[in-house]
Amino acid sequence: MGSKQLKQAIDKHLFISLDDELITQLHEVANSMVADLDAVSVSDYVCSFMQNNVSQSFTEAFRVKYKEMYGDEVKLPAIVSRILEMYVILLALQSDEIEEDTKAQISLIVRNYAVLRKGDWNVLLCQKWIIEMYSYYETYAADMVKSSINYSQLLDAVVPSENWNDTGLDITQQAVYDQIRSLCMAGYYGRVSGYIKTSAFKNLTSPFAQVYVLVCKMVKEWNWKYLSLSPVKKLVEALGENYKRKKMLSNIVTEVLDEVQKDLLCVPNEKSSMLLARVCNNRPIAIDNKMFTALEFGVYIYYEMLLETFND
Amino acid sequence: MGEQVEDIINIITGTDSTSGTGTNTNANGIGQLLFCDARSQSELNDFIDSERPKLVALVGFANYGKSTFIGTLYELLIQNLNYSGYSFVDSDTYVGFERRVFLRRNNDEDTSDTKRNVLGENDILNLMLRSNEGKFHQVLLSDRSGETYLKYTSSDDEVKDDLVIENADLLVFFVDAEADTQNLAVHNLIVEKYEGLLTRLKAQHKITASVSYIMVFTKIDKVVSDERREKLTDRKKKLSAIFTENIGKEPDQIYEVNSTDLNHDALNQVFEKIISPLTSVEAAKELDWVRMEIEKQK
Incomplete structure (x- = not known):
C-alpha cells in the first residue's frame, strides 16, 4: 500500500x-x-x-x-x-x-x-x-501565527476604549498574549516600512543591493519569520518599479558586492544556500548565466537566509 | 586467410553464409562476443538515463527496406548532418548500425539478398544526439527482421511478449512500393499481412492511443512508369484506410522514399520526424515556487 x-x-x-x-x-x-x-x-x-x-x-x-x-x-x-x-x-x-x-x-x-x-x-x-x-x-x-481573535477585531475594541472593561472582550490570558504578540509583529512590519524610507537604504543605487540589504535586516535583525508573511509585498514596496529589473546572476553579484557593507556578507552553507554563497564567496557557479529580476533574487535570498537560521 | 575474412564478415553481418540461411547471432553465441551490438527489447530500461528516450519502432515485412533505411540514416548522421537542430554524438550500438550499413551496401551492389536481419536478432539501436544549444536527446530505434512481424500475423503468443510496439512513441510502417505496384495478387498479399498484423496488435492492446504513426513507401525509384504511379496512388489509399480503421486514426504522414539516395527530400523528412524530440509535457507551473509566490502576493 x-x-x-x-x-x-x-x-x-x-x-x-x-x-x-x-x-x-x-x-x-x-x-x-x-x-x-x-x-x-x-x-x-x-x-x-x-x-x-x-x-x-x-x-x-x-x-x-x-x-x-x-x-x-x-x-x-x-x-x-x-x-x-x-x-x-x-x-x-x-x-x-x-x-x-x-x-x-x-x-x-x-x-x-x-x-x-x-x-x-x-x-x-x-x-x-x-x-x-x-x-x-x-x-x-x-x-x-495561530490566534483566537483576529487583529482588526482587537484594534476596534481596544483603541476607542479607556480601560479593559470598556473593550467588552472576554478572552483568556493566552488569547491576550496572542494578541499582544500579533501587535508586536505589526511592529516588525512597521520597521521595514520605516527602514525603506531612510537614506541608508535610498542611497543604494542597485535594486539588487537594496533587496540584499533589506532581506538581511528582515531575517537577521527583525525576525520577520515570525510574521509568517511572504516578503514579496515589502520588497515591491521597497523597490518600486525597479523590482522588475532583470540581470544575469554574475552581474547581480558584482552590483551587490559594490554596494553592500562587508558585515552583511555571511558565511552560508554553500550547498543549500547557493545564491548567498555566490554573493559571499564571489566564486562562479553553474547558474551564473541565469537571469533574475530584483524581486526574484530577493525572494530566493530571503528563503536561503531563513534556512540559515535553522542552521544557527 | 580467406576463411578468416569470411568469419569476420559473418560476425559483422550476423550470418553464417556456409549454412545458406541467416543464423541467429544470439542463438550461436557469436553476437554475444560483439561489443556495441544492437540490444534486445528486454534491455530497454538500460537506455534510460535522466529521462525516457524517444522509442521509434520500424515495422514491416521481409525485404521492405527497413535495414537499408536505417543504414542510410546512420551514414548521414555520422557525416555530421543535422536533423531538427540535432546532430549525432554517440551510440552504444555502433556494431548494430555498421552491420546495417554493410547490408545496405550489399543490397546496393545487388550481390546478395540473404544478408539481412534475421529472426530473433537483437533489434534495439540507440542514437545520442545533441542540439545546437547543447541539449542532449536520445532516440531508440527498433529494427526487427520482417520474419518477426510475419510471425505476429499468425500467433497471439508472439504478439503478447512484444514490449516495443506498446512502448513506442512513433510507429513507422514500411511498404515495398515496388512490390505493391506489381500485380494485384502481390498487393493483396501485402494488405493481408498488414491486416493480420494490425488486428493482432489491436487485440492485444499493443497500439496505444497516444502513439503516432507514419507510413513509408520504399524503393520509390523503382516505381517510374505512369501505370505504376497510378497503381501506387490507388494502393496507398487502400492501405492507409486499413491502418486508419485498425489504429483508430489517420497516419501523421505518408512518405515515398528511395533509401539508397542520400539526397532524397522525402527520406530526409522521415529522418527529421524520427530524430525530432517529443513535444515535452509542460511542467507544472507550481514548480517555479518563487514565481508562484510573487503572483499570489501581487
Whole structure:
C-alpha cells in the first residue's frame, strides 16, 4: 500500500515495469533510511536530483541497506535511483516521526535547490512530489501565527476604549498574549516600512543591493519569520518599479558586492544556500548565466537566509 | 586467410553464409562476443538515463527496406548532418548500425539478398544526439527482421511478449512500393499481412492511443512508369484506410522514399520526424515556487 506512490512514479519513467515485489522491497529500504536523514544528506540528495544526477552517497547507502535487509545486491536503472533519492525525502516529510522543524528545514532545502532548474523545469522528475515538498514550509509557517481573535477585531475594541472593561472582550490570558504578540509583529512590519524610507537604504543605487540589504535586516535583525508573511509585498514596496529589473546572476553579484557593507556578507552553507554563497564567496557557479529580476533574487535570498537560521 | 575474412564478415553481418540461411547471432553465441551490438527489447530500461528516450519502432515485412533505411540514416548522421537542430554524438550500438550499413551496401551492389536481419536478432539501436544549444536527446530505434512481424500475423503468443510496439512513441510502417505496384495478387498479399498484423496488435492492446504513426513507401525509384504511379496512388489509399480503421486514426504522414539516395527530400523528412524530440509535457507551473509566490502576493 505504502509503495503505491513509488510504483506510479517508477512505472511512468520506465519502458518495462519493475516487479511488484521488488517495488515493495525498495519502499521498505527507503523507509528504513528515513531515520538516518539529516540536513547534510538531504542537501546532497536534492542537489544531485535537481542536476539530473544520483548522489553517490545515496546509491551506496541504499545498496548497503538493501543488502542488509534482503541479503542481495540490487541493480537499478539510474532513473529509478533518482526517483528513490527523492522518495526517501518524501517519506520523511510524510512521516509522523519527524519533527515539524525538521520538515520545514527539508522543505526549504528543496525550495532553495530548485533554483538550479529555474527556467528549465520540463525535465524534472517527480514533479508532484516536489510541489508537495514545497508545501511543508507553508504549513509550518502558518502554524506559527495561530490566534483566537483576529487583529482588526482587537484594534476596534481596544483603541476607542479607556480601560479593559470598556473593550467588552472576554478572552483568556493566552488569547491576550496572542494578541499582544500579533501587535508586536505589526511592529516588525512597521520597521521595514520605516527602514525603506531612510537614506541608508535610498542611497543604494542597485535594486539588487537594496533587496540584499533589506532581506538581511528582515531575517537577521527583525525576525520577520515570525510574521509568517511572504516578503514579496515589502520588497515591491521597497523597490518600486525597479523590482522588475532583470540581470544575469554574475552581474547581480558584482552590483551587490559594490554596494553592500562587508558585515552583511555571511558565511552560508554553500550547498543549500547557493545564491548567498555566490554573493559571499564571489566564486562562479553553474547558474551564473541565469537571469533574475530584483524581486526574484530577493525572494530566493530571503528563503536561503531563513534556512540559515535553522542552521544557527 | 580467406576463411578468416569470411568469419569476420559473418560476425559483422550476423550470418553464417556456409549454412545458406541467416543464423541467429544470439542463438550461436557469436553476437554475444560483439561489443556495441544492437540490444534486445528486454534491455530497454538500460537506455534510460535522466529521462525516457524517444522509442521509434520500424515495422514491416521481409525485404521492405527497413535495414537499408536505417543504414542510410546512420551514414548521414555520422557525416555530421543535422536533423531538427540535432546532430549525432554517440551510440552504444555502433556494431548494430555498421552491420546495417554493410547490408545496405550489399543490397546496393545487388550481390546478395540473404544478408539481412534475421529472426530473433537483437533489434534495439540507440542514437545520442545533441542540439545546437547543447541539449542532449536520445532516440531508440527498433529494427526487427520482417520474419518477426510475419510471425505476429499468425500467433497471439508472439504478439503478447512484444514490449516495443506498446512502448513506442512513433510507429513507422514500411511498404515495398515496388512490390505493391506489381500485380494485384502481390498487393493483396501485402494488405493481408498488414491486416493480420494490425488486428493482432489491436487485440492485444499493443497500439496505444497516444502513439503516432507514419507510413513509408520504399524503393520509390523503382516505381517510374505512369501505370505504376497510378497503381501506387490507388494502393496507398487502400492501405492507409486499413491502418486508419485498425489504429483508430489517420497516419501523421505518408512518405515515398528511395533509401539508397542520400539526397532524397522525402527520406530526409522521415529522418527529421524520427530524430525530432517529443513535444515535452509542460511542467507544472507550481514548480517555479518563487514565481508562484510573487503572483499570489501581487
